[in-house]
Amino acid sequence: MKIRYMCGMVTVLVTVVFFMLTLVPLSSAAEYGRLHRGVRPLGMGGAFTAVADDENALFYNPAGLAEISTVQVGIVNPLVEASKNTVDFINDIQDADLDDTGEVADLLRDYLGEHLHARAALYPHVGLNIAGYGVMVAGLAQVSLDAEVHNPTWPELQADFVRDLGVMGGVGARLPLSGLRVGAALKFIERESLNETYNAVDIASDDFDNQVEDDYQSGSGVGLDLGAIYRLPFVHVVDLDVGLAVVNLPKMNMGDAKDIETEANLGLAAKKGFAGFDLIGAVDFMDITHSQSADPDNMKRLHMGLELQLPAILAVRAGINQGYLTAGATLDFWVLRLDAATYAEEMGSHAGQKADRRYVGQISIGW
Secondary structure: OHHHHHOHHHHHHHHOOOOOOOOOOEOOOOOOOOOOOOHHHHHOOOOOOOOOOOOOHHHHOHHHHHHOOOOEEEEEOOEEEEEHHHHHHHHHHHOOOOOOHHHHHHHHHHOEOOEEEEEEEEOOEEEEEEOOEEEEEEEEEEEEEEEEEEOOOOOEEEEEEEEEEEEEEEEEEEEOOOOEEEEEEEEEEEEEEEEEEEEHHHHHOOOHHHHHHHHOEEEEEEEEEEEEEEEOOOOOOOEEEEEEEEEEEOOEOOOOOOOEOOEEEEEEEEEEEEOOEEEEEEEEEOOOOOOOOOOOOHHHHEEEEEEEEOOOOEEEEEEEEOOEEEEEEEEEOOOEEEEEEEEEEEOOOOOOOOEEEEEEEEEEEEO
16 A cells, blocks of 8 residues: 555656546645646746736636637646656655665655655636637646655655645636726635655554545635736737736635635736747746745746747747746647646745756647
């Protein structure tokens, strides 16, 4: 039982299964907690508040739903994300005797001070235009796992696990003669979370599975997102949009589980089409009210990105997330889409202190 629990994510990553139910739960250091991050925005450095022109609008800015002009359907779209440290950790787990306290301690000690991260999600959705309004309904099944090992003398795994199941819906509209798009989204989330510290004795014990099960906390909550995107009328060389989104209103109290904080984000996006290409540049300043964290460093809140959409099936992206380079690409075959991105998240109190490099991929069937 214990070995299956510790190695559960191996199966997920190898088979690209959408939902991780077991593994030694993992923890977050100083990462900003956000409900869901799309692969396309991550490739653009996380700058998406004023772009928000696809299914990610439900999480970044519901005003972007006003762009829906036809039926959009995502039937199956499994997403898997992991850091390099996590892949190495999984490989080392397979060679360790998890019933031996000494071996567990040695395994943890090898990752002292390193951050481990993994995530898997499914986000089926349907969007359509009804009487000039862009409407989308969706479901979310997501697991995120993070961890850090502390204490070199007697290593301890500080662990954070979150599992979300939810439904959500949103609407966006263009206000006549104003250049303004507005939107709102409502979501209901059931959450199970864990935030504990385990040492080698705990992990090697026969009742570790039961201990972890007892540590889970559960709850549910309802949140409202509001957003606006305004196209500046005096700029003619490019389409220049300013976006504002306030998500998770009010702070989502999830009962005994980990709460979901309110966040206000401001963005700017420039769009230009030429010779069959489309170029998008975006800048976001996120968490402008410092509700996610009291960290004074504004670089942790700064996100910048570029996207080049080619005439055929390819789009490429690059950006800066919290001071670190990001990259991404999409291959779109209409009913089948492949997305990939890499980014780094700042785990310290200021940008440039402690990067956690991550890789994320998604396969989507829909149109």
